[in-house]
Amino acid sequence: MSREDNIKYMFESDRIWPPVGFSAKRQRFMVALGNVLKRLPDDAFEHVEDCIDFIVDDIDALALNVPFSRTFPAAGEVTISYDQIIVFRTAFLLSDEALVGLVAHEIAHSIVCMDNHAENEAAADATIEKWGFGEELAQLEKEKRTSVFGQTSG
Ligand SMILES: [Zn+2]
Numbered sequence: 001m002s003r004e005d006n007i008k009y010m011f012e013s014d015r016i017w018p019p020v021g022f023s024a025k026r027q028r029f030m031v032a033l034g035n036v037l038k039r040l041p042d043d044a045f046e047h048v049e050d051c052i053d054f055i056v057d058d059i060d061a062l063a064l065n066v067p068f069s070r071t072f073p074a075a076g077e078v079t080i081s082y083d084q085i086i087v088f089r090t091a092f093l094l095s096d097e098a099l100v101g102l103v104a105h106e107i108a109h110s111i112v113c114m115d116n117h118a119e120n121e122a123a124a125d126a127t128i129e130k131w132g133f134g135e136e137l138a139q140l141e142k143e144k145r146t147s148v149f150g151q152t153s154g
Helices: 001-013 024-039 042-052 089-093 095-112 119-130 134-145
Strands: 064-074 078-087
Touching: 001 024, 001 042, 064 095, 078 095, 089 095, 095 119, 095 134, 119 134
Parallel strands: none
Antiparallel strands: 064 078
16 A cells, blocks of 8 residues: 555544544644655654554544554464543533533443444433433533534534
């Protein structure tokens, strides 16, 4: 594969979070990243391919649960994976109660995983209701609908 193909593959993978949503900020970042990746020496480019994910703070995300997974064939096909929960500064505009709902919701994304974004969100919410966070979830949903947040996700 050429460098161009490798970059295209990286852009289509889930190495850049959030993997959905194409805001102006996100587009600017993609252009900058593409510029850097084209010009890196081979060893540095390979390091990015093997070892680096990117998380872009986007206006419509309060928090993200970013799965990390890498397979190391040289080590006998060892795969390591874990999740990183990234909390953006906008989350602190929430009340304490809603913030509890948000944290529980992000943890639930590590427990339940569905095929698409809408199902994933519904499954995470259903899970935290089962865990006893129904009130905090309702508060979170209520606050997310206010003008401070507009259309938020995470
Ligand atoms: Zn979510």
